[in-house]
Amino acid sequence: MIRVGFIGLGGMGFHQAKSFAKAAGCQVAAGADPSPQMRARFVETFPDAQVYDSPEALIAQAKVDAMVIAVPTGHHQPVASAVLAAQIPVLLEKPMARTVAQCQRLIDDAEKANTLLMVAHCRRFDAYWKSWGDYVTAGKLGTPVLWRDVRAGYAPGSWFMDEELGGGPLIDGAVHNYDFANWIFGEPESILSSSIKMDPNVSAIDTGSAIIRYKAGHQLLLSWSWSVKGTTLHDILGPDGFIQFGTAGLSVPDDEKGRYQYCTFTDRDGQQTLIKAPAQPDMYVNQAEHFLACVRGEAICESPGTQAIKAVAVAEAILKAGPEGKTQAISW
Ligand SMILES: NC(=O)c1ccc[n+]([C@@H]2O[C@H](COP(=O)([O-])OP(=O)(O)OC[C@H]3O[C@@H](n4cnc5c(N)ncnc54)[C@H](O)[C@@H]3O)[C@@H](O)[C@H]2O)c1
Missing domain, CATH: 3.40.50.720 (NAD(P)-binding Rossmann-like Domain)
Known part of the structure; x- marks a missing residue:
């Protein structure tokens, strides 16, 4: 025990x-x-x-x-x-x-x-994200791959928007994406990024957009805000097809409902395939x-500090770019 x-x-x-x-x-x-x-x-x-x-x-x-x-x-x-x-x-x-x-x-x-x-x-332990990550690493989308992730909502709590304690969405929330992208795309190389302040009363950068470039040629495009509400975009594009979250209107058997989570792969000819992952254990x-x-x-x-530091390095480069916008090498 x-x-x-x-x-x-x-x-x-x-x-x-x-x-x-x-x-x-x-x-x-x-x-x-x-x-x-x-x-x-x-x-x-x-x-x-x-x-x-x-x-x-x-x-x-x-x-x-x-x-x-x-x-x-x-x-x-x-x-x-x-x-x-x-x-x-x-x-x-x-x-x-x-x-x-x-x-x-x-x-x-x-x-x-x-x-x-x-x-x-x-x-890294989410069967759902891993199911589409495996599709990407198996080469089913072709190469290079562009992962687009756009989100907006309010911060989960006050310290999250404090510069020193939380650092805002571009480190606290988006670090999930940086780490997962590092895991499936390999070494991150540089970022191109710019931020906007939507709420003048918080010390952290609350809104920003970035393109993260990987040595293998893939890119992660990310735009997040924790000071406004907005729509969500989440898809993964490659020359041989794309993946979107959800069933894209395809039907699933009644006895699977609630037991699985789905993404949909659409190939160059428009042929759609459901990718399913068990919802439990979470x-x-x-x-x-x-x-x-x-x-x-x-x-x-499978998630040692020696790998997690690279996700913080991506965040740090993005936060350093500031509102003027900058291309910056990633180092750790
Ligand atoms: N993996 C995820 O999905 C996920 C989701 C939310 C938060 N987080 C992370 O978890 C961490 C905590 O976030 P949270 O949402 O639980 O925040 P929270 O504000 O809900 O809880 C933080 C707790 O830590 C306590 N605390 C503060 N300083 C402390 C200290 N020195 N020693 C002991 N306790 C102390 C506070 O009293 C509070 O109860 C953050 O790093 C956050 O980024 C991860």
Whole structure:
């Protein structure tokens, strides 16, 4: 039985604890959060868990074999460094940290402690995204590939729009896309990007558009805002066909409804094929199972810090481009 501790018991930390509770061979053993409300909610669901008001108290007093960290991004590095110094394996929420320099510090600390540092890039464990990613990597769209992702909505909470703590949508939300694109497209090379400020009252860049270029010739086009509402575009284009989310009007058997998620591939001749992926277990439970297997020494980590740093490097280059717009090399 692996005893898992949770640092940060807000939206994501609590969700992670519930996902770990569904995974085999683990116990939700402890939690830490400065907020009494968050601690009370955690204990209500996990009455046998110990709770603490700081990460330091949890690290010093609780007996845990592994730790999940879900605090605001600006705190990731100091909190994760303290856990790694105690040689406790870490699953750290995405983005790995607020800056590339902080990510590198974490990689160094994990190496020094000879301890696992996995970053919770949950899309790597999402059967749905993986189903279309596999189509792309199998070459069914041809090459090069252009992935377009356009979204707008309001920020999930206040610290997310603080420059230091969250950094806004172009790092906090879009880092899922950067990491997944790095995974299926390979090394990112440069960005062309420009931002606009829609809300003058937040310190982070709230709206921006970028083209990320990959060494293999693929591109990710991304335009996100967390200060306005708008429509969503999400498709993946190649010379031999394209993929869109959903069934594109094709019918699915009644007994599959709710059990699968679908994308649709359309080839050059307009022929459509459904790509289906099981909805359960969801990506967070798959991610928990994988982390626990890594802690047991039964798996090689599929989302290590050494890869997650590259997604933060993409974000950092985009944020540095600012409103004037710039082409910039990506480095880490
Ligand atoms: N993978 C995903 O799908 C996903 C979704 C949402 C958030 N996240 C990430 O999870 C992390 C947390 O986000 P959230 O939505 O849970 O935020 P949140 O604001 O809901 O919760 C953060 C919690 O951390 C606590 N906290 C703050 N500083 C702390 C410290 N030093 N030590 C311990 N606890 C501290 C706060 O009291 C709060 O309860 C962020 O990095 C965010 O980007 C990931």
